[in-house]
Amino acid sequence: MRDFDNWAASARNQHGQLSGLAGTSAAGGQYAIQLPQDVEPPAGREPEAAYAGIREPIAYSAELTGWPPRVLTIAGSDSGGGAGIQADLKTCQELGVFGMSAITAVTSQNSRGVHAVYPMQEEAVLSQIDAVLGDIGAHAVKTGMLYSSDIVKSVASKLDAYGIRKLVVDPVLVAKDGSPLFRRDAVNALRDELLPRALVATPNLPEACELLGMEESAIRSVSDMMEAANMLLRFGPKYVLLKGGHLEDEAFRGLAIDVLAGGDRLAGTEPLTLSGPRIATRHTHGTGCSTAAAIAAYLARGFEMEHAARAAKCFVAAAIARAVPLGGGIGSLWHAAHREPAHGLQ
Numbered sequence: 376m377r378d379f380d381n382w383a384a385s386a387r388n389q390h391g392q393l394s395g396l397a398g399t400s401a402a403g404g405q406y407a408i409q410l411p412q413d414v415e416p417p418a419g420r421e422p423e424a425a426y427a428g429i430r431e432p433i434a435y436s437a438e439l440t441g442w443p444p445r446v447l448t449i450a451g452s453d454s455g456g457g458a459g460i461q462a463d464l465k466t467c468q469e470l471g472v473f474g475m476s477a478i479t480a481v482t483s484q485n486s487r488g489v490h491a492v493y494p495m496q497e498e499a500v501l502s503q504i505d506a507v508l509g510d511i512g513a514h515a516v517k518t519g520m521l522y523s524s525d526i527v528k529s530v531a532s533k534l535d536a537y538g539i540r541k542l543v544v545d546p547v548l549v550a551k552d553g554s555p556l557f558r559r560d561a562v563n564a565l566r567d568e569l570l571p572r573a574l575v576a577t578p579n580l581p582e583a584c585e586l587l588g589m590e591e592s593a594i595r596s597v598s599d600m601m602e603a604a605n606m607l608l609r610f611g612p613k614y615v616l617l618k619g620g621h622l623e624d625e626a627f628r629g630l631a632i633d634v635l636a637g638g639d640r641l642a643g644t645e646p647l648t649l650s651g652p653r654i655a656t657r658h659t660h661g662t663g664c665s666t667a668a669a670i671a672a673y674l675a676r677g678f679e680m681e682h683a684a685r686a687a688k689c690f691v692a693a694a695i696a697r698a699v700p701l702g703g704g705i706g707s708l709w710h711a712a713h714r715e716p717a718h719g720l721q
């Protein structure tokens with residue numbers, strides 16, 4: 376449990392007391408989870424100014440004011456309610472952020488898999504973005520399932536037009552059951568058009584391999600993850616959060632490890648590992664979408680990247696621990712779990 380101890384210690388140093396909960400992980404080790412509400416706003420801010428970071432408008436809108444923080448998610452709809460737009464909006468609401476959406480595709484999906492994908496016309500996607508950013512404005516934007524290279528390219532230039540700086544790109548390619556959520560031509564467009572504009576890209580391991588042109592299971596260890604995260608930085612995002620939900624590294628059994636690379640503070644240093652207990656459940660539908668949405672929500676509230684990534688991991692860990700086993704396949708996260716005094720982890 377050495378790595379998790381480091382994580383817990385660093386969380387303690389950064390935020391003071393770790394007043395979350397303690398328990399025993401799937402591998403039998405001791406752990407504590409830090410509750411998201413224990414996360415303080417960045418140092419130097421008064422308690423009532425927890426949202427201070429959003430006072431400077433970062434997306435063009437004549438009417439953009441500071442409160443409430445707003446996030447636009449540009450993603451696919453999941454009829455089953457666990458991933459995509461539905462996960463993003465639930466996450467935003469739970470984290471005190473006003474969520475808005477531009478739907479790129481409607482999927483007929485449930486816990487067992489994806490039955491059908493109905494992509495929206497490019498024009499319809501752009502019109503939703505214009506409606507939101509031209510009037511309400513957003514402090515951060517998150518992209519998820521964009522489906523085709525046409526949608527990727529036109530979304531990228533639309534975000535340029537609005538001067539979006541806090542852009543979280545979740546390069547969604549496949550659903551948990553392996554069903555494709557993209558047309559093959561979208562991969563190059565994601566890499567060449569969207570990643571260079573991202574403040575942070577949040578691929579999972581198969582998505583990282585696809586973007587890097589590597590064979591699907593090429594990333595097998597935490598050191599492979601570090602190398603891959605650094606390689607992904609070359610495509611232009613300021614940060615890469617490589618999510619390790621799919622990692623099968625015997626040396627880190629019992630832990631769920633992500634790697635954060637990039638940014639000024641991390642430049643020239645090894646990427647950071649963010650690790651927590653691996654919760655023994657198969658009900659993890661929507662973990663990736665919820666992680667990226669939580670990062671966008673915390674960024675909209677003015678958190679720095681490392682702080683946002685750590686807080687998002689805590690929020691998602693609680694939601695996994697209380698996942699709802701609905702349907703006959705892979706159940707979904709319970710986004711309200713972070714409000715409960717104990718997340719069912721004990």
Ligand SMILES: Nc1ncnc2c1ncn2[C@@H]1O[C@H](COP(=O)(O)OP(=O)(O)OP(=O)(O)O)[C@@H](O)[C@H]1O
Nearest residue numbers: 579618619620621631632653654660661662663664
């Ligand atoms: N069983 C688990 N226990 C604890 N944390 C987990 C578990 N599975 C995934 N995570 C964490 O959840 C976050 C999302 O990672 P993951 O790699 O599962 O994303 P994803 O594959 O994109 O998810 P999805 O495709 O379902 O949206 C990461 O922070 C990861 O470490």
Ligand SMILES: Cc1ncc(CO)c(N)n1
Nearest residue numbers: 451452453458459520550
């Ligand atoms: C719509 C949608 N977006 C993303 C994912 C990835 O989990 C999914 N399953 N469905």
